[in-house]
Amino acid sequence: MVNRVPAAVQTVRPSAAGATRLTLVRHGEARCNVAGVVGGRNGCTGLTDRGLEQAEALRRRLVRSGELADVTALYSSVLARAVQTAAVLSPAVGDGTLAVVEDCELCELHPGEADALTWEQFSARYGEPPWDDDPDVALAPGGESWSGFVARAAAALEGIAGRHAGEHVAVVCHAGVVEAAMLRLLPLRPEVTRLGLSTVHVSLTDWEHSDRWRLLRYNDAAHLGA
Secondary structure (H helix, E strand, O other), rough: OOOOOOHOOOOOOOOOOOOOOEEEEOOOOOOOOOOOOOHOOOOOOOOOHHHHHHHHHHHHHHHHOOOOOOEEEEEEOOOOHHHHHHHHHHHHHHOOOOOOOOOOHHOOOOOOHOOOOOOHHHHHOOOOOOOOOOOOOOOOOOOHHHHHHHHHHHHHHHHHHHOOOOOEEEEEOOOOHHHHHHHOOOOOOOOOOOOOOOOOOOOOEEEEEOOOEEEEEEOOOOHHHH
16 A cells, blocks of 8 residues: 655655755754743753654654655754754655754854843843844844844855755754745845744745745644644
8 A cells, every 4th residue: 555645744846957945944842942041052951852752743754755855965053952853853854864064053043141041031131122123233242133143044044055056955943044034035125124923843944046046835834733
């Protein structure tokens, strides 16, 4: 009997000949997400049990579908929640032997002195950044602004695409990085600085580049069921 992949987890359409494709994977649920902690290098302590289960569900999907079997490089941010997710997924990416390339440029917004504070402590100490009015304001001393983060994260993705022209690359990253790609790669009006996306844990977002960037899919988390 043929084991068919459900329609919900069919791969996206084949890329154009010679096109570069990036598949962005948001990490699984993290301890800092659940605890309400600012998750920089110090605040991020990896995935929850649920986050590991989410990553394993995606790995099982990838084994069944083979949709990342043609990937030639696997990247991750250096934050523990992304590194752990990439380690779980790696046997189902490419030929299963790809080394995970960790890159700090793929990290979520760098929080500076706010790292490892609870969000309540952050709000009491620094207040809410006025990013809808001024995206150039830093989150906290030593941290990034929203506009600086978007520029850094988008440049990292474009750099990966340039180094792997014509290839399919998987990138385990963060919701902010997914939004940064939207803001930089889609033909949005210059005054649009934030989108407020709700990118699901371990969801897949696909980009293709030939003559221009094209968004192939966003927030595909069919492997999580409901």
